[in-house]
Amino acid sequence: MxxxxxxxxxxxxxxxxxxxxxxxxxxxPTPYKAGLQLYTLRDYIGQDAKGVLAKVAKAGYQEVETFGYSPEKHFWGMKPTEFKAVLAGNGLTTPSGHYDLGNFLRSGDKAQLMATIEAAKACGQQYVIVPYLDEKLRATVADCRTLAAKFNKAGARCKSAGLRLGYHNHDFEFKPLEGTTVYDVLLKETDPALVDFEMDIYWVVRAGQDPIKLIKDHPKRFPLWHVKDMDKANRELNTEVGNGSIDYRNIMTYAGTAGLKHPVMEQENFAGDAFQSITQSASYMRKNLLTISKKA
The missing domain is CATH 4.10.910 (30s ribosomal protein s13; domain 2)
Structure with a gap:
């Protein structure tokens, strides 16, 4: 007693x-799951999608992020429900996908948006990610404000369907534009209740920006990250996570501040075998990054 x-x-x-x-x-600490953006394997997945997904699981990934969906070809010939089943058979899930919403952003085409929402829900995703913005849509600050308003509308549609809308950056968003930047406008003009951001950390660093400062300045707005490392000798090339110049161990300590839920590895170019590279990255992530506590 x-x-x-x-x-x-x-x-x-x-x-x-x-x-x-x-x-x-x-x-x-609650471990994060290792995610892979399937664009990493774009040269292979169109030839044998089911075989590639099996190799992704064997490499140590638990989640995948899709790209390239179309209502005609679906996910590499698989309808969303079939794709979901194939993932499940390999112990995989798909929390997010990159979808072309260009028609909606240009003309307000709701049909494209609703078809995207239907596909995302059918395969079990929670996030619809806009992966790129046409240059003509972001030429001025006024254009960017118009985009932000459309993001809010799409975000409201996604929210009503039980999904979240997100935006994935490259480096052009950080170039000066009439005293500000595309990224600043989007962050300030979009409603945090409706629009999230997927921070591609490689592109943030390549643009000369500090990902930690962005996270501190905009807490809880980055539930997804692209964990993509930068080659030490050539900034224009990627390398395996942990083998490059970006200090992911330090950045990961701000995961709680960012509101991170899904770290997604992506590698766009390879010096050797792609499957060996993604396996190496998954191993590094599991050992060094994914057990960071999810504290706020």
């Missing part, structure tokens, strides 16, 4: 620990 004096000592010790190392009082 615990005496009152011992109880008081224990409370005092816990109080001291909470002041010095509050993270020690948190529950054990």
């Amino acid at each position: 615990t005496h009152r004096r011992d109880f008081v000592k224990q409370v005092g010790l816990l109080a001291a620990v909470s002041c010095v190392r509050p993270e020690l009082l948190l529950a054990a």
Whole structure:
């Protein structure tokens, strides 16, 4: 039986620990799942999608992010429900997909948006990601404000369907534009309740920006990241995660501030075998990045 004096000592010790190392009082870290953007394997997946997905699972990934969906070809010839079943058979899920919403952003074509929402829901995704913006749509700040308004409308549609809308950056979003940038306008003009951002950390760094500063300035707006490393010798090339110049171990300590839910590895070019490279990246992520506590 615990005496009152011992109880008081224990409370005092816990109080001291909470002041010095509050993270020690948190529950054990909940691991993130290793995700892969399938664009990484674009040269292979069209030839044998089912075989590639099996190799992705064997390489150590638990989640995949899609690209290139069309109502005609679906996901590499598989309808959304079939695609979901193939993923499940390999122990995979797909939380997000990159979808072309160009028609909607140009003309307000709701048919394209609704078809996208239907496909995303059918394969079990939670995020519809806009992967790119045509140059003509972002020529001026006024254009960018118009885009942000359309993002809000699409985000509301997604939200009503149980989904989230997100935007994935490259480096052009950080170029000066009438005293601001495309990215600043989108962040400020979109409603956080409706629009999220998938931060491609490689492109942020290549643009000369600091991903940690972006996270601090806009907390909880980045539930998805592209974990893509930069070759040490040539900034225009990718390399395996942990083998490049981006300090992901440090950046990952801000995962809670960012609101991160899904770290997604992507590698757009390879010096050697692509499947060996993605396996190496998955191993590094599991050992060094994915067990960071999800504290706020």
